[in-house]
Amino acid sequence: MEYTDLRSDTVTKPTPEMREAMAEAEVGDDVYMDDPTVNKLQEKAAAMLGKEDALFVPSGTMGNLLALLVHCQRGDEAIVGDKSHIYINEAGGMSALGGIHPRPLRNQADGTLALEDIRASIQTEDVHHTITRLICIENTQNVCGGIPLTAEYTAQVGKLAKDNGLLFHIDGARIFNAAAALNVDVQDLTAPADSVMFCLSKGLVAPVGSMLVGRGKFVARARHLRKMLGGGMRQVGVLAAAGLISLEKMAGRLGQDHARAKSLFEGLKQVKGLKLDARSASNMVYFDLADHVTLTENQIIEEMRKRGVLVDWAGVRRFRLVTHFWVDDAGVEKAIEGFAEVLK
Numbered sequence: 134m135e136y137t138d139l140r141s142d143t144v145t146k147p148t149p150e151m152r153e154a155m156a157e158a159e160v161g162d163d164v165y166m167d168d169p170t171v172n173k174l175q176e177k178a179a180a181m182l183g184k185e186d187a188l189f190v191p192s193g194t195m196g197n198l199l200a201l202l203v204h205c206q207r208g209d210e211a212i213v214g215d216k217s218h219i220y221i222n223e224a225g226g227m228s229a230l231g232g233i234h235p236r237p238l239r240n241q242a243d244g245t246l247a248l249e250d251i252r253a254s255i256q257t258e259d260v261h262h263t264i265t266r267l268i269c270i271e272n273t274q275n276v277c278g279g280i281p282l283t284a285e286y287t288a289q290v291g292k293l294a295k296d297n298g299l300l301f302h303i304d305g306a307r308i309f310n311a312a313a314a315l316n317v318d319v320q321d322l323t324a325p326a327d328s329v330m331f332c333l334s335k336g337l338v339a340p341v342g343s344m345l346v347g348r349g350k351f352v353a354r355a356r357h358l359r360k361m362l363g364g365g366m367r368q369v370g371v372l373a374a375a376g377l378i379s380l381e382k383m384a385g386r387l388g389q390d391h392a393r394a395k396s397l398f399e400g401l402k403q404v405k406g407l408k409l410d411a412r413s414a415s416n417m418v419y420f421d422l423a424d425h426v427t428l429t430e431n432q433i434i435e436e437m438r439k440r441g442v443l444v445d446w447a448g449v450r451r452f453r454l455v456t457h458f459w460v461d462d463a464g465v466e467k468a469i470e471g472f473a474e475v476l477k
């Protein structure tokens with residue numbers, strides 16, 4: 134059976150064009166910085182995000198960890214959202230590997246950290262306190278619904294950071310989704326930040342890899358730490374070749390995924406038994422099961438699988454569906470009809 138896979142945008146397999154580019158990629162030893170395809174990818178990523186330099190890393194998790202390690206010393210404090218990927222989904226790497234103390238602040242319903250909460254959490258100089266060093270935000274904010282955070286909000290966080298002598302990192306795993314959803318240039322969302330991580334391997338469809346961007350000195354230090362973590366890769370131009378197509382062809386088409394997420398949202402709204410979250414403008418649809426639904430999450434997943442649709446749960450009686458390059462209009466229809474049938 135051909136499945137419509139709505140579990141995540143991480144399931145995106147490379148396109149035939151990507152596979153061809155990968156097969157033909159010019160490569161070299163990237164630890165010597167000799168891989169022309171990686172170099173090209175890094176230059177292009179830096180230019181697109183308006184930063185001095187960029188580093189190709191194996192995963193978004195490593196990209197975020199490197200940013201934390203470069204910005205913070207052991208014992209420093211980093212302000213993070215309590216629903217952020219860095220805080221809940223990166224195996225505690227910041228503290229386990231970096232000795233960095235997380236200061237989790239409540240993510241608001243709109244995905245932001247309240248500016249007054251950030252302000253109030255900045256430690257004063259006192260022998261009892263940690264040293265606040267870094268503010269991290271996530272755009273789009275995944276767990277809050279795939280919500281894009283605006284350029285205005287990002288600028289406000291940037292100003293707050295600057296006024297208080299703090300550094301500012303964006304976990305922009307889906308920053309191009311945010312830019313598409315807000316209809317702004319991605320640089321409007323990245324300009325205030327000292328560093329940004331984004332994933333090639335999600336909605337941008339590449340099989341592997343993320344980019345970490347920032348100032349030249351920051352990236353040089355991140356490259357050193359990447360080697361320390363075992364992330365120095367050799368002829369990795371075979372992966373970077375796919376990443377270049379992500380930047381050239383995929384970053385500009387994410388609006389299509391968002392339109393399909395909207396259709397999915399509108400369709401599922403009509404299905405009795407589903408309580409949909411307010412729609413975010415990006416590629417995610419979240420909902421809870423209504424109280425009267427007696428099927429378990431796993432039964433629903435299995436029934437949907439039988440109907441050719443892969444879905445995953447996102448918490449107790451909660452689901453997240455994600456549209457991406459390999460989900461077409463027919464797949465959206467199949468998912469809506471599937472849920473209507475299963476919950477009848």
Ligand SMILES: *Cc1c(COP(=O)(O)O)cnc(C)c1O
Pocket residue numbers: 191192193194195197218219271273275304306307332334343
């Ligand atoms: C996926 C994701 C990451 C990490 O990416 P991996 O490549 O899976 O390590 C970081 N932040 C957010 C918000 C993500 O969704």
